[in-house]
Amino acid sequence: KNQVEQSPQSLIILEGKNCTLQCNYTVSPFSNLRWYKQDTGRGPVSLTIMTFSENTKSNGRYTATLDADTKQSSLHITASQLSDSASYICVVPSTNKLIFGTGTLLAVQP
């Protein structure tokens, strides 16, 4: 069964600290993996898309990694800011639709 699992379910960190979110997937065949940020009351916004051949991809303070062999991805946030407080969703396309993870709810506290 095609699934995307994320951990932790929620996370609280202090402003300025780093954190890493995890995503494991069992979707096959695999073409790409996406990380989205969803602010409260808003729609998801794409942070990065990683294809099979990419190991690391950065978007500002966000760095995503992909290990296609172990079917794992991580999203590392550096020097967190209060505005990073959001839900982070890992998404992997299946044959005809997107498979969404349940998300990691990140709270950055001052």
Next chain:
Amino acid sequence: SAVISQKPSRDICQRGTSLTIQCQVDSQVTMMFWYRQQPGQSLTLIATANQGSEATYESGFVIDKFPISRPNLTFSTLTVSNMSPEDSSIYLCSVGSTSGAAYNEQFFGPGTRLTVL
């Protein structure tokens, strides 16, 4: 990227009534989708809105409950019919990339937060 707007942004409705949600895109797009996000849950695809033909519904969703219109390449509506409290969710419109494969990129609208009393 595509800019997507939805109306209304939120609503509180009575059980048994219906609500129509509008989705407007700033450019012509081939693929349009409707998702539901229940409280504390991730997104679930309701249907693909096809221009000029009936929408394609996912398992567990039916046209009588969620009728969809797609009159052109920039606009779609989703109606939540005969609502019950279990329909309380965020409903999101999404569009696919117009270049390359349909799932190269998807953009999401801001969502419509529906509460059914």
